[in-house]
Structure formats: C-alpha cells, structure tokens
Amino acid sequence: MTFVVTDNCIRCKYMDCVEVCPVDCFYEGENMLVIHPDECIDCGVCEPECSAKAIFPGTAPGLDYWLALNAKYAPVWPNIATKRDPPADAKAYDGQANKLAKYFSPEPGLGD
Numbered sequence: 001m002t003f004v005v006t007d008n009c010i011r012c013k014y015m016d017c018v019e020v021c022p023v024d025c026f027y028e029g030e031n032m033l034v035i036h037p038d039e040c041i042d043c044g045v046c047e048p049e050c051s052a053k054a055i056f057p058g059t060a061p062g063l064d065y066w067l068a069l070n071a072k073y074a075p076v077w078p079n080i081a082t083k084r085d086p087p088a089d090a091k092a093y094d095g096q097a098n099k100l101a102k103y104f105s106p107e108p109g110l111g112d
C-alpha cells in the first residue's frame with residue numbers, strides 16, 4: 001500500500017512532509033503535492049508532519065479518488081525533497097471545504 005495526499009494540501013502546501021520521507025517520493029504540482037504509490041514504502045512518518053492533516057494511509061476508507069489522483073500526477077510532476085516556504089496565504093485556505101473543485105491545478109510545480 002501507499003500513503004496518499006488529499007484535498008487539504010491544495011493551496012496549503014506546507015512541505016514539512018518532504019523533509020522526513022526516507023525515499024523522497026513526493027512530487028510537486030502547482031499548488032499541492034502527491035505521493036508516488038510505487039515508491040512509497042508505507043513507513044507513515046509523513047502523516048503526523050502535515051499540520052494540514054492532508055496525508056492518510058491509502059487503506060483508509062473513501063480514498064479511491066485521491067489514490068488515483070496521486071498515481072496519475074506523481075509520474076508527471078517533478079520530484080521534491082527539500083522544503084521551501086509555503087504560500088504566503090496558506091493559512092487562509094487551511095480547512096476550506098471543496099478545495100479540489102475550487103482550486104486544484106494539474107500544472108507541475110517547480111520541484112527541487
């Protein structure tokens with residue numbers, strides 16, 4: 001199994017998760033990150049690092065959409081293993097409802 005990044009990462013993108021991943025399997029979109037399901041070793045250390053509580057074990061119920069989204073974009077977005085400053089307005093978006101429909105961008109981020 002893999003861990004998975006979900007809705008509340010969008011426009012928060014705190015990036016504390018990338019600092020702890022032992023296999024550097026985070027990939028960066030314009031306004032969120034995803035985890036590569038074939039590279040994640042299921043260690044779980046990233047989950048408590050995310051203050052937005054956006055990371056879950058892929059075995060949790062109801063995550064089919066997010067498992068597919070992580071698997072779709074991880075191979076096409078650039079790798080990121082070094083934390084940068086989060087967006088200046090990250091806090092304003094933390095916890096908003098329906099961020100996927102309102103704000104998701106399929107565009108790649110900068111990567112390392």
Ligand code: SF4
Nearest residue numbers: 021040041043044046
């Ligand atoms: Fe990386 Fe472990 Fe998180 Fe998977 S569970 S993304 S290997 S820190």
Ligand code: F3S
Nearest residue numbers: 009014015016017050
């Ligand atoms: Fe996103 Fe949380 Fe990482 S907000 S960038 S999953 S620390």
